[in-house]
Amino acid sequence: MSKDPIERQGLKPRFWEKKPLNKLTQKEWEALCDGCGKCCLNKLEDEGSGHVALTRVACRLLDDSDCRCAQYDIRHQFIPECIVLTPDNLDTHAYWMPKTCAYRLLWEKKPLYDWHPLISGTPESVHDAGVSVKDMTVSEFEIPIEEWEDYIIEEPS
Numbered sequence: 424m425s426k427d428p429i430e431r432q433g434l435k436p437r438f439w440e441k442k443p444l445n446k447l448t449q450k451e452w453e454a455l456c457d458g459c460g461k462c463c464l465n466k467l468e469d470e471g472s473g474h475v476a477l478t479r480v481a482c483r484l485l486d487d488s489d490c491r492c493a494q495y496d497i498r499h500q501f502i503p504e505c506i507v508l509t510p511d512n513l514d515t516h517a518y519w520m521p522k523t524c525a526y527r528l529l530w531e532k533k534p535l536y537d538w539h540p541l542i543s544g545t546p547e548s549v550h551d552a553g554v555s556v557k558d559m560t561v562s563e564f565e566i567p568i569e570e571w572e573d574y575i576i577e578e579p580s
């Protein structure tokens with residue numbers, strides 16, 4: 424079994440069902456991320472309709488071999504605009520988050536999927552379920568923004 428890059432040891436079983444999001448500890452909050460990598464894909468938003476299209480053009484820091492940010496702890500040195508999601512700003516961001524994102528699901532009062540690593544016990548289950556961006560992205564370094572439209576995809580779900 425591969426090592427989980429997100430620290431999930433020692434957490435109470437199904438803690439997310441027992442506490443509101445704004446009462447979670449920082450470790451619990453971070454552990455909710457399933458590691459799908461979909462929030463690190465560039466999106467195209469139609470200003471008129473508000474529709475958000477997902478592309479497979481990824482942030483330059485995403486490593487799609489494991490769907491992790493290559494410089495997570497110091498990412499803002501390179502990508503200042505990378506959003507730090509918190510319980511307080513979830514209302515603002517939930518609309519563009521992936522439909523399977525644990526933060527969005529809980530914000531919508533929906534349960535997590537069985538493939539979530541907190542339930543399955545392994546980070547591989549998110550890839551095995553086909554809901555991550557593993558090995559399917561191109562870097563924003565390689566694709567000019569005018570061509571992103573050609574890379575629009577349906578959300579893997």
Ligand code: SF4
Pocket residue numbers: 455456457458459460461462463520521523524525526
């Ligand atoms: S979309 Fe949500 S669950 Fe997936 S990597 Fe981003 S924050 Fe984590």
Ligand code: SF4
Pocket residue numbers: 462463464482483484485486491492493494495498502505506
């Ligand atoms: S800086 Fe890291 S966490 Fe932020 S979008 Fe890019 S890859 Fe994702």
